[in-house]
Amino acid sequence: AEVVIVESPAAAGTLVAEAVLRLVRSRPDAVLGLATGSTPLPVYEALRARVGEVDLSRVRGFALDEYVGIDPAHPESYRSVITREVVGPLGLTPDRIRVPDGSVEGIEHAGEDYERAIREAGGVDLQLLGIGGDGHLGFNEPGSSFASETRVKTLTEQTRADNARFFDSVDDVPRHCITQGLGTILRARHLVLLAFGEGKSEALAAAVEGPLTASLPGSAIQLHPRVTVVVDEAAAARLA
Ligand code: F6R
Secondary structure, three states: OOEEOOOHHHHHHHHHHHHHHHHHHOOOOOOOOOEEOOHHHHHHHHOOOOEEOOOOOEEEEOEEEEEEOOOOOOOOOOHHHHHHHHHHHOOOHHEEEEOOOOOOOOHHHHHHHHHHHHHOOOOOEEEEEOOOOOOOOOOOOOOOOOOOOOOOEEEEHHHHHHHHOOOOOOHHHEEEEEEHHHHHHOOEEEEEEEOOOOOHHHHHHHHHHHOOOOHHHHHHHHOOOOOOEEEEEEHHHOOO
């Protein structure tokens, strides 16, 4: 992986936003892989500041994951988050941006449907990624197969505790999710992994330099020929 150490999350946002804009200039209907959580927010913010420079209306997007059984209208469903943080502010076209279907009724086909939609779009050009403190990518928790595709997973207690900040209490955090698999993520043409803060330093070093292991799903990035890792000093602290 190419590792870029930047001064701040804002600087990372600027850098990655530039890469996104470059991509969209050369390919107006580029396919973006969108992440949620705190990490990608500086990228979306930097893009917001530059709306108008590039026409983003034809951009297509696929979110990494969604909670299962959450009301899509719940403010913390990833559908809502993507709409609020990304689609609205950047002026993307809502029906060009997909989020896995976490509804219980559709769950049997949701993974397969999502894989097909990504395939039909021609695959993801640039995939934004954060990493969990336990090394998860998307919601591929430790133990996930490197070949996995979009499917339902159980969130670990650690991830539910980490995400409790978005809900009234940890009990309100859904127990299951539907997530792109590691195999799905690895098919994107360019992976951009962001990490900020000391809390990510161990998982980040293990992902970039550690042994390739399903115990640290982030290490799957080592199988990909084009990975850019953008981190602040604190997250980079344990890199060799
Ligand atoms: C988000 C996602 C997760 C997060 C990870 C880090 O769509 O799939 O893998 O990237 O949990 O979360 P933050 O960025 O909130 O620290």
